[in-house]
Amino acid sequence: MNSLRAATRGSRLARIQTDLVADLLGVEVESVVVDTQGDRRTDVPIWELGGRGVFVKEVQAAVLEGRADFAVHSAKDLPSSTPDGLVLACVPERADARDALVGQRFDALVPGARIGTGSVRRRAQLAWLRPDLTFAGLRGNMETRLSKAGGFAAIVVAAAALDRLGRMAEVTEVLPVELLIPQVGQGALAIECRAGDDDTAAALAAIQHGPSRRAVDAERAWLAEVGGGCDLPVGAHATVDDGGCITLTAMIATADGRVMLRDTDKGDDPVELGRRLARHILDDAGGSSLLADLR
16 A cells, blocks of 8 residues: 555644554555544543543544544553444554653652642552652643643653653653553554455554554453543553563552552463453452442
């Protein structure tokens, strides 16, 4: 194929990510820029807008309506189920999945330090680690959030986003996943195309990174079974070793971080592993009751 059209959000980061995909494909890619509800309503917390999906629905519609051949998403923004008419065609090689601090280092935060984040997942885990911390909402594109960093002791953002923007020099500390479990799909790109568009699907299949796809599939299967999103303090992170074995770690917490349910499992089938770990946390560890209270 000599050229393709890619639906994307209009932020600088989204455009950079689309350019990365175009470079991998090695063909001319025309960007079809789409305005999303999540980008328009930066004054409202994500979970009040409907949580996971507020950055992708309009982008997906551009593909379904034939205005674009495929859509480039941050995998962390995708709901756990793919809409009818679309397929998750590929996941290129994943970047750093971890969260990062801009401002003070974690061990330098004084009691009562004010942390900026729009994520209930980040807030819950940090509160569990440090109940003395205080939190304030932080929304907007990455440049906007970085411009507000001076008003906080630290802000928490995705390391991959800063790296793609060329702003890793502003990172004070990258937090290990043992400390802060990332959002499902964080650091990965997810490319969707129309079901039945075999030519586009074949072109996208060429840039699939097998281990990254298996890791993201395991995390998304976990999320689908749990039924959570941006409106709930949940997270999952998977890695794949050289032998193909997947290690999946996941968490469910209360919004205030007072209760944290966290476990790890291993397996070869990403979907089965994700579902199994979810059922263990939900059924055996009390996660179902915890989620019912949160909802």
